[in-house]
Amino acid sequence: MPIDKQVLIIGAGPVGLTLAVDLGRRGIACTLVERNEAPQFLPKMERCNARTMEIFRRMGLVEKVREAGLRSDIPMDVFVILSMAEPPLLHMPYPSIDEARARIRACNDGTQPLEPYQLISQYTLEPLLKAEADRLPSVKVRYGCEFLSLHQDVAGVSATIRSSDGQTETLAGAYLVGCDGGSSRVRKSLGIALHGEGNLLELRQALFRCDELFDKIPIGEGPGHGRHYHVADGQATFLIMQDSTRHFTLHSVVESDEDMKAMFESTISVPVDYEMLSCAPWRQNLLLADRARTRASRRGRGPPCRTDGRARHEYRRWRCDRFILETCRNACRLGRAKPFGFL
Ligand SMILES: Cc1cc2nc3c(=O)[nH]c(=O)nc-3n(C[C@H](O)[C@H](O)[C@H](O)COP(=O)(O)OP(=O)(O)OC[C@H]3O[C@@H](n4cnc5c(N)ncnc54)[C@H](O)[C@@H]3O)c2cc1C
Numbered sequence: 001m002p003i004d005k006q007v008l009i010i011g012a013g014p015v016g017l018t019l020a021v022d023l024g025r026r027g028i029a030c031t032l033v034e035r036n037e038a039p040q041f042l043p044k045m046e047r048c049n050a051r052t053m054e055i056f057r058r059m060g061l062v063e064k065v066r067e068a069g070l071r072s073d074i075p076m077d078v079f080v081i082l083s084m085a086e087p088p089l090l091h092m093p094y095p096s097i098d099e100a101r102a103r104i105r106a107c108n109d110g111t112q113p114l115e116p117y118q119l120i121s122q123y124t125l126e127p128l129l130k131a132e133a134d135r136l137p138s139v140k141v142r143y144g145c146e147f148l149s150l151h152q153d154v155a156g157v158s159a160t161i162r163s164s165d166g167q168t169e170t171l172a173g174a175y176l177v178g179c180d181g182g183s184s185r186v187r188k189s190l191g192i193a194l195h196g197e198g199n200l201l202e203l204r205q206a207l208f209r210c211d212e213l214f215d216k217i218p219i220g221e222g223p224g225h226g227r228h229y230h231v232a233d234g235q236a237t238f239l240i241m242q243d244s245t246r247h248f249t250l251h252s253v254v255e256s257d258e259d260m261k262a263m264f265e266s267t268i269s270v271p272v273d274y275e276m277l278s279c280a281p282w283r284q285n286l287l288l289a290d291r292a293r294t295r296a297s298r299r300g301r302g303p304p305c306r307t308d309g310r311a312r313h314e315y316r317r318w319r320c321d322r323f324i325l326e327t328c329r330n331a332c333r334l335g336r337a338k339p340f341g342f343l
Contacts, residue, residue: 006030008159008173010147010186014045014122015309016179017129021059024136031171032133033161035146039126042278043207043249046121046242050113057115061132068128069120070243072097076119078228084219085269089232119227121242150176150189152294152305176305182285184311190294192307194287201284203236203251206260210274214245218270231267239267247277 007023009016012034020032048056048065056062066072076094095103100116133139144164151158157176162168178186187194219226231237237252252263257279264274293306 005174006172008033008157008171008176010159010176010178011180011184011309011311012036012039012126012130012141012143013179013181013309014125014129016177017126017133018055018059019177019179019308020133020139020141021061021129021136024133024139025059027138029138031140031142031173033145033147033159033171034141034143037144037164039123039130041123042280043205043240043242043247044122045125046119046240046249048118048120048125050115050117053115053118054113061128062115064128065120065125066097066118068124068243069118070097070245072101074227074245075099075225076117076227077225078230079219079226080230080232081219082232083267083269084217084229088219094227119243121244121247124243147180147185150186150305152176157305178305178307178311179309181310184307186305187289187307187311190305190307192289192291192294194285194289196285196287198285198287199283200286201236201253202281203253203284204257204260204279204281205249205251206257206264206279207242207277208248208250208264208274209246209277210248210272211246212272213248213268213270213274214241216270216272217268229267235263237263237267239264 006029009020009023009030009032012020012032016032016034020030023030048069053062053065056065073096075096078092078094079088080090081088095116097116097118104112104114104116130141133141142161142163145161146163148160148162148168150160156172156174158170158172159176160168160170176186178184178190180186217226219229227241229239231239231252235253237250240249240251241247242249248264250260250264250267252260254260254263257276260279261276264276289307289311292308
């Protein structure tokens with residue numbers, strides 16, 4: 001089987017998509033394989049910090065990301081509350097993008113980032129990055145294809161994938177990068193273990209559509225003056241405003257999906273029309289992969305396979321920013337590396 005010099009990327013979350021766009025812009029051929037048929041409307045990450053926005057600026061995407069994300073005049077204040085009907089127990093102010101930009105302009109001592117953060121929901125960011133990847137001739141984007149297994153030797157890497165019609169095929173490349181999330185099959189195929197504490201807490205996360213809440217939130221100094229509300233209850237409840245200001249995610253330890261509606265109503269404590277769009281359980285884990293890459297031969301020669309993003313750090317606080325930063329560093333290295341050279 002001839003090995004072409006492409007990079008195989010498994011998983012089209014924000015990390016895999018960013019890597020594909022970054023490599024594609026450098027003219028490096030890559031194929032991105034994603035098991036879902038299309039980007040999903042599911043809330044996961046929702047904030048790009050300054051370093052990620054600097055990377056998107058370098059990639060020429062910063063304005064597109066800002067246009068798609070939360071308005072620049074809305075602050076990011078965090079409140080600890082009992083309910084929204086009562087005065088907050090704690091108020092942590094965070095600047096809006098406009099305010100953060102003004103601070104950056106006023107400071108010239110090198111301590112400020114070039115770009116402020118941007119709130120943009122993962123379900124908004126993924127289609128945006130996919131559209132960029134689709135535009136690049138050196139990137140093949142293949143949704144509806146599940147990665148099954150890999151084989152590596154000193155000459156290259158091959159991956160077996162199955163498309164949604166049940167057909168399997170083998171793709172060949174010089175490198176393979178696993179960006180396939182927390183239960184990464186790439187990581188497992190490479191025998192890379194996760195260490196740390198697993199299953200710390202099981203919560204439910206529900207996505208609500210509510211057009212009125214942003215203007216009616218009875219807390220803070222005006223509409224939308226909060227983004228993140230932690231409820232001081234025994235169920236680890238918290239509410240997060242998403243980028244549209246019309247969608248909110250609620251996390252809580254409750255028995256059933258139906259209980260999430262009651263929890264939403266008691267948390268916001270104002271009568272509003274709303275719809276629960278989705279609800280699913282998730283677990284908090286504090287796990288880290290013991291290594292990120294493997295090579296085909298004992299002497300360290302041959303094309304490496306590696307894991308990136310959530311496939312490597314199974315912990316929510318290792319936010320997408322960190323993953324995107326790491327994966328862009330890797331893109332730089334892949335860009336510099338000669339075929340079959342070292343990362
Ligand atoms: C409930 C929840 C809430 C979260 N909230 C936040 C938050 O508020 N802020 C924040 O920064 N982060 C949050 N996170 C973490 C955030 O999800 C991660 O930071 C981010 O998704 C990591 O991106 P990724 O591209 O590495 O992985 P993912 O987004 O998990 O993407 C992995 C992709 O790989 C695909 N895939 C998996 N297996 C295969 C296979 N075998 N073949 C082909 N494709 C495959 C998946 O379908 C998926 O599209 C949250 C996570 C969860 C679960």
